[in-house]
């Protein structure tokens with residue numbers, strides 16, 4: 088590739104990062120950290136541009152009390168999530184992964200190592216999870232309420248179905264609400280897989296996610312995943328969910 092073409096490629100890749108990343112503005116800002124290296128003399132490293140960044144927690148550790156306790160939030164964010172971010176970026180460097188965007192990374196995750204897949208999923212899923220929660224919660228409204236009612240008959244039936252998906256995910260994983268070409272769907276993924284991954288049986292654009300790993304609830308709820316889920320509805324950020332329904 089000629090130098091000029093390579094520069095154009097880098098510029099295009101950076102634009103693609105901004106415009107094709109799945110998610111709302113906060114995810115976009117995280118993806119925007121996937122910028123070329125400051126060391127512009129090394130154009131090869133500029134092409135290997137993707138770096139996952141941990142979003143700032145949009146509230147204090149105690150803000151979701153009593154539904155999610157401060158100690159769990161602190162450990163979950165600063166230990167578990169921070170480790171996923173570090174480890175996926177290590178994998179990207181070790182394996183010379185050159186995908187330009189998170190969306191491209193997940194769409195090709197079947198070609199990557201278990202380290203890249205598991206930690207990349209953990210990095211993205213938690214960035215997503217923090218943002219779809221907030222202190223206090225209102226019911227969905229407007230276009231989102233219409234879409235939920237259209238796909239599940241009522242908000243109560245939607246909650247039942249989502250809770251069922253979260254309860255029946257055996258072991259560690261996530262429950263999701265996704266937009267699949269205009270239809271809302273509920274499902275779950277194992278471990279740190281997500282619906283953007285090419286290897287996932289359950290696919291779509293994530294709108295809402297619930298972490299059902301024991302590390303998300305065990306300190307407060309021990310084995311009572313059902314109580315964790317029931318209380319989690321009190322902290323869902325429905326306006327954030329609605330912003331992802333485009």
Ligand code: MN
Nearest residue numbers: 167298300303
């Ligand atoms: Mn987690």
